[in-house]
Amino acid sequence: MCGRYALHSSLEEIAEEFSAKIPQQKIEKRYNAAPAQKLPVIIRQQQNYIKLFSWGLVPSWAKDPSIGSKMINARSETIAEKPSFRKAFSRSRCLVPVNGFYEWKKTSSGKRPVYITPKNAAIFAFAGLWETCQINEKTIFSFTVATTEPNNTLKEIHNRMPVILTTKQNQNIWLNEDSPAQECLKLLRPCDDAYITHHYVSRKVNATYNDAPELIKPVTYPEQSEFF
DNA sequence: CCAGACGTTGTT
DNA sequence: GTCTGG
């Protein structure tokens, strides 16, 4: 699954990577981006835009925005059918720019956070969906991240992983709102192991109020757990 | 017909 | 909004 990530590239770098217009808004470098926060996504409307949307998809019919906290991920196996996602899947797909993401690996001495980054690139593109919802005269813009089974590397860490689109061609199919659903579904597969690398990081990342470059630095945990 | 759900992950 | 359960 994917519930935390880092995005420290500049807006200019992100705009360049995704051929997107640079927004007026500034964004901060993030090392601990978390659900419910406003984060940059790439959407296509005539041209590509970078927008700041809330992580946790709030369906258009929702009456309470807190439903978004349950919608931070969408299983790709059912994304086209679920009432909460199917509308966005058919017409409102987006890319989520990410420099690396965190997964928590269970060990005999507790959960340890792992940071997963691209091996030969600067930025990952997660496959996402976005939505708008009107609640109390306010429009909520939100997004979710598609998940799939893990590749061989992630299998050692966790039982799910975010969908990462590694080629420009696939990113374009995903972003184009006229792409047939069948074509889009084909993209929702674990990415090849060759694209990623990973290392353990500090448990400081557990708390969302920590957000600094040190969070993505490698740390070493004891090889063997303590005896009891 | 109306009422109620609509989600994902993993359980050390 | 749309589907399922009662």
Next chain:
DNA sequence: CCAGACGTTGTT
């Protein structure tokens, strides 16, 4: 994802 709250009445 993890951390932290989980409640009401009525105001030091």
Next chain:
DNA sequence: GTCTGG
């Protein structure tokens, strides 16, 4: 245990 907030 389960939900909300970040």
